Amino acid sequence: MSIQPPTDEIQGKDGQRYMLRCATPDDLQALLVIANSAHHSPWSEGIFVRELGLDISEIWVVESNQPEEEELIGSLVFWRVHDELHIQDVAVHGDAQGRGLGFGLVEMLATLGDDTEMSLMTLEVRKGNVPAINLYEKCGFERVGERKGYYSDNGEDAIIMTRILA
Numbered sequence: 001m002s003i004q005p006p007t008d009e010i011q012g013k014d015g016q017r018y019m020l021r022c023a024t025p026d027d028l029q030a031l032l033v034i035a036n037s038a039h040h041s042p043w044s045e046g047i048f049v050r051e052l053g054l055d056i057s058e059i060w061v062v063e064s065n066q067p068e069e070e071e072l073i074g075s076l077v078f079w080r081v082h083d084e085l086h087i088q089d090v091a092v093h094g095d096a097q098g099r100g101l102g103f104g105l106v107e108m109l110a111t112l113g114d115d116t117e118m119s120l121m122t123l124e125v126r127k128g129n130v131p132a133i134n135l136y137e138k139c140g141f142e143r144v145g146e147r148k149g150y151y152s153d154n155g156e157d158a159i160i161m162t163r164i165l166a
């Protein structure tokens with residue numbers, strides 16, 4: 001069953017509003033476009049197909065409000081595991097970064113967590129991914145541990161970050 005975002009829009013830093021909704025299998029190609037634009041090592045089509053079919057996994061997507069852009073410009077993949085929300089990925093298309101969409105997505109998930117009495121949000125992030133670490137720290141996450149050599153593509157360490165919910 002889909003876990004809907006608490007509201008159907010997020011506000012960018014410039015005050016512009018962007019529609020937010022659950023992804024469907026029809027969004028697969030658009031999710032790949034975002035991933036390929038945002039990530040050095042993007043998820044494969046097979047990984048997105050798996051996530052779209054997993055009961056514990058949910059994907060939210062942000063729609064562009066600008067006609068010259070891709071239709072979808074942001075995505076958040078998370079798992080609900082008991083009373084925890086695990087962020088698997090957050091990605092904003094390269095053309096749309098810096099507008100506050102990553103922040104809006106993570107904060108929307110925190111609102112869902114508060115509304116549904118989840119205890120915490122957690123994630124792993126590459127040690128060298130400064131923009132993402134800054135984003136999570138801005139959203140109130142703290143570093144709670146490390147996983148050595150966690151990423152198989154380059155052996156990079158992961159930082160484990162957690163935000164306790166109310």
Ligand SMILES: CC(C)(COP(=O)(O)OP(=O)(O)OC[C@H]1O[C@@H](n2cnc3c(N)ncnc32)[C@H](O)[C@@H]1OP(=O)(O)O)[C@@H](O)C(=O)NCCC(=O)NCCS
Nearest residue numbers: 038090091092097098099100101102103125131132134135
């Ligand atoms: C990380 C990411 C999702 C941020 O999305 P975004 O919409 O561009 O970020 P926002 O505009 O919401 O910025 C929120 C905060 O993130 C941090 N941040 C964002 N981009 C940054 C950059 N290039 N350098 C340093 N910090 C950055 C800042 O703290 C920023 O707050 P500020 O504007 O007050 O300085 C985006 O850069 C991205 O898609 N990166 C590639 C995918 C990725 O690494 N995902 C994380 C997987 S764990």
